[in-house]
């Protein structure tokens with residue numbers, strides 16, 4: 001579903017944020033992308049979803065280049081940034097219908113999905129309110145519903161659990177499992193290593209723009225002989241830049 005080949009990103013001013021990384025996310029994977037602050041996670045994620053241009057490497061979504069065929073790719077991607085910017089002057093339901101319109105979702109299909117997920121996140125009663133009146137967590141819930149409304153083949157999330165209450169976090173994990181069971185792929189960044197350890201079947205650790213480890217969670221935990229993901233992460237941090 002997602003192939004990143006030798007991707008590098010240097011920002012204007014010369015900062016090399018990501019240095020020659022290669023990763024693969026397959027259908028059914030819940031792939032956790034972890035790394036310290038400033039490691040290059042958001043830079044990679046933004047390039048994957050086509051909101052950040054890059055010069056080096058290749059990124060393919062479902063076999064198509066995000067650079068050369070962005071619309072084809074974006075039809076199958078859903079992206080939830082760390083701080084979703086939603087249209088504040090719309091009501092929740094207007095926003096969801098707007099997104100459903102963009103993706104050409106039928107009235108019946110969107111109604112079913114909106115009911116299911118809004119009920120699960122307990123925001124059904126708020127859908128008639130303006131987004132500007134929503135709390136941070138409510139906006140995140142709305143962003144998640146808008147992301148899954150079109151059954152994305154690739155769901156990309158940047159720090160999705162930050163700001164969600166524990167119940168909402170459980171709902172999101174369930175949604176992630178369900179999507180993967182239906183053959184979608186999930187690629188997400190997180191600092192919550194205990195969550196990643198339980199949730200992900202694959203993981204990559206990025207350290208100062210380079211991949212320090214990429215593989216299955218099982219391989220990673222085995223390679224490091226019984227250490228938790230948190231302990232392994234602390235070991236990686238000790239490495240030289």
Ligand SMILES: Nc1ncnc2c1ncn2[C@@H]1O[C@H](COP(=O)(O)OP(=O)(O)OP(=O)(O)O)[C@@H](O)[C@H]1O
Pocket residue numbers: 011012013015016017035036037038039040041042043044
């Ligand atoms: N627009 C930009 N211009 C210049 N440098 C940038 C820009 N955006 C990010 N960087 C730099 O690129 C590096 C990687 O940043 P990035 O946001 O990808 O890190 P991150 O792993 O997502 O960090 P965090 O966990 O703090 O969100 C950092 O050194 C950051 O300062």
